[in-house]
Each structure stands twice: as C-alpha cells, then as structure tokens.
Amino acid sequence: MAQDQKHLPAHIAALLQRQQRSADGQPADSAGVAWSGRDLTGETNPLHTFDGDDGLITAALAAARRRLLTGETDEPGFVNALAGQRLFAPVIATGHGDAEHGDKEADISLVTLTAADGRSAMPAFTSVEALTTWHPQARPVAAEAERIMLAALAEGAQLVVLDPGSSQQGGSPDQPGVTFVVRRPAVEALARGESWLPSYQDQELAQALADVPAACPGVTALQLRPGPGILTSAADGTRVLGGGIGPELILEIVVEPGIDQVGVRLALAAVQAAVEDIDLLRERADSVRLSRAPHPSQGAAGPTP
Numbered sequence: 001m002a003q004d005q006k007h008l009p010a011h012i013a014a015l016l017q018r019q020q021r022s023a024d025g026q027p028a029d030s031a032g033v034a035w036s037g038r039d040l041t042g043e044t045n046p047l048h049t050f051d052g053d054d055g056l057i058t059a060a061l062a063a064a065r066r067r068l069l070t071g072e073t074d075e076p077g078f079v080n081a082l083a084g085q086r087l088f089a090p091v092i093a094t095g096h097g098d099a100e101h102g103d104k105e106a107d108i109s110l111v112t113l114t115a116a117d118g119r120s121a122m123p124a125f126t127s128v129e130a131l132t133t134w135h136p137q138a139r140p141v142a143a144e145a146e147r148i149m150l151a152a153l154a155e156g157a158q159l160v161v162l163d164p165g166s167s168q169q170g171g172s173p174d175q176p177g178v179t180f181v182v183r184r185p186a187v188e189a190l191a192r193g194e195s196w197l198p199s200y201q202d203q204e205l206a207q208a209l210a211d212v213p214a215a216c217p218g219v220t221a222l223q224l225r226p227g228p229g230i231l232t233s234a235a236d237g238t239r240v241l242g243g244g245i246g247p248e249l250i251l252e253i254v255v256e257p258g259i260d261q262v263g264v265r266l267a268l269a270a271v272q273a274a275v276e277d278i279d280l281l282r283e284r285a286d287s288v289r290l291s292r293a294p295h296p297s298q299g300a301a302g303p304t305p
Helices: 010-017 059-070 075-081 128-134 145-154 184-192 203-208 261-275 279-284
Strands: 086-093 108-110 120-124 139-144 159-162 180-182 219-226 231-233 239-241 249-255 288-292
Touching: 059 075, 059 239, 086 120, 086 128, 086 145, 120 145, 128 139, 139 145, 145 159, 145 184, 159 184, 180 184, 203 279, 219 261, 249 261, 261 288
Parallel strands: 120 159, 249 288
Antiparallel strands: 086 108, 086 139, 159 180, 219 249, 231 239
C-alpha cells in the first residue's frame, strides 16, 4: 500500500532531483511518460517502450540468475548485473473513470508492499509472465533497472523485491524461480548508476569502524561479517547467497580474554552506543546485528550457500 510522504535524507532527495521526468515535471519512466494518471489500455500501453521487447527475462539477467543459483556469483554480483537491464514495474488501475461523460481514463498507481519486517517495498519483475502470475490484474511498465530504483525511492520504498512469489512457484526445471530482495543501499547505488558493494565487504566502512574498540572498555577488535539474513531459497529449495531480507551485517565483538558475562554485556552496550554515531554505517548497511565473536577454537560462523 502507498506510504505517507516522508522527509527524505539529503542524498536520496538528490537522487530524485535527477530522475527522469515528463514535460510537466512529473516522475516518469524511461520514455518520459509520467508514472501517474496514465491510461495503459490499447495502443498507449508502454509495454513495448523497448523495441522488439518480447516480455521475457533478458539474456543477461537470465545468465546472472543462473550463476547465482549455481553459486558462481554472490549477492553483489547479481545486484550489479541488474544495471542497465529492462525490468517491469506493476501498476494497478485504481479508478474506472466517468462512463456517463465518456471519460474512460483510470487512475494508475505503482504497487508498493509491506515487507515482513514492516518496511515499505516495491515489487519489480524480470518478465511479464512473472508479473502477471503474481497479480493477474497488474499491468507491466517497462523501464531500465535504474529508473525502477528511482521510482521506488520516489514512492518511499526502502526495498525492491525482484520477482515476488517466484520462490514458491515459477521458473523452469533448469532454472527455478527465486525472489530476490534488493536492499536500500543497493537500490540507491543502482539509482545513481554506480556499482554496489555490500557492507560486509566494504573496506572503507571497516576503516570507519576501526577506532570503535579503543573507545569501548573490554573490546579488543570489531569484525564485519555477512549476516545469515542475506540468504534466500529458490523454488526447488536451492540455497541462494543473496536476496534475503534478514540481518545483512554482523558486527562481531572480540572481547578481552577472561572477561565475565557482565563485562560482555557492558562491551556490547558500549559498541552499540559508539556505532550509532557513525554516519557511514547508517548509509551503507541496511540492517546490523551485534554479537560476540566466537572463541577461536569454535571458528568463525558465516552464511554459506
């Protein structure tokens, strides 16, 4: 459902200033046609904005999804493969016009969802079939991934959900369907036309956190690891390294040897307070969880496909 208008952070507002707009200044698709108030019936349907578009998943995205399912690529590899690719945004007719006066034009709106964690999300699809299977009444609007991400930001969405419902059904025996959540920092990077690096691989972020242990009694080091929430599953049960909606980044706290449980709790609280003041962490990490690093004899835990 649509969200109330919110005050946007400056860096998101700047992105929206640069998005495609129609002649009268309305947010628009890649053809310059406004997203809102449009009639998608008959010849005005913008499904074929792209010459020769057959409505199928693009060859590049099909190959990227295949690599994701076989473990040949990871979360950033798949997300960055979206750049420049044609996707479909679903729109819904929300009115029926005034038939008495011959007004057949319906109000059209983009679809937004509420994710399991309460955040606003916008669905997008790799093919017309995936979209109409998910919602038979929805109509597809074709646009490059960058424009889809800008539209999501304009709607106040914090996530883009690619092919929702496909992990339960869809796909084919040789390439099962998979629902993939594109997280907020990745949405913003794609909208800017930049490559996305996840927080758990971000050395600049790690450097920004490097001084935290010195300010926290009982803490000797802070380690960045991928959270288990990045994992998702395909329709056939295949574990996929990316696309999940759970915790993305684990900040593992290494405490001094011999510290008691009270000391551990104090160390965790001190780190929590310290990282809340780090702007770069808020910008580049979608969701963060603190935990105590396992004893060296236990080894380091991390998500695996």
